[in-house]
Amino acid sequence: MIFFSCDDHKVIEEEKFIKVYVDLLLVQDTTSSYQFPVDSISAVVFKAHGITAENYQHTIDYYNSSPEKWEDFFSKATAYVEKLKQEAVN
Secondary structure, eight states: OOOTTTTTTGGGHHHHHHHHHHHHHHHHSOOOOSSSSSHHHHHHHHHHTOOOHHHHHHHHHHHOHHHHHHHHHHHHHHHHHHHHHHHOOO
């Protein structure tokens, strides 16, 4: 059984967080910051995924609480990026 504190509802589920994180990186890497401020880019990605900046920051804080969480996350995020690359080729 898993117990959550009252703030855990703000943590984005891992699979969704991976998609949000990767989308943010892709959009920021392919968009000129001169044309669109980073905050605007983030807002569009957050809206597309149905989350808030507060949810995102709370999730970052959650992962920052333990480096092991980031290790697992980045491993899964890398696998997700590889999957996207394969889908783009096919």
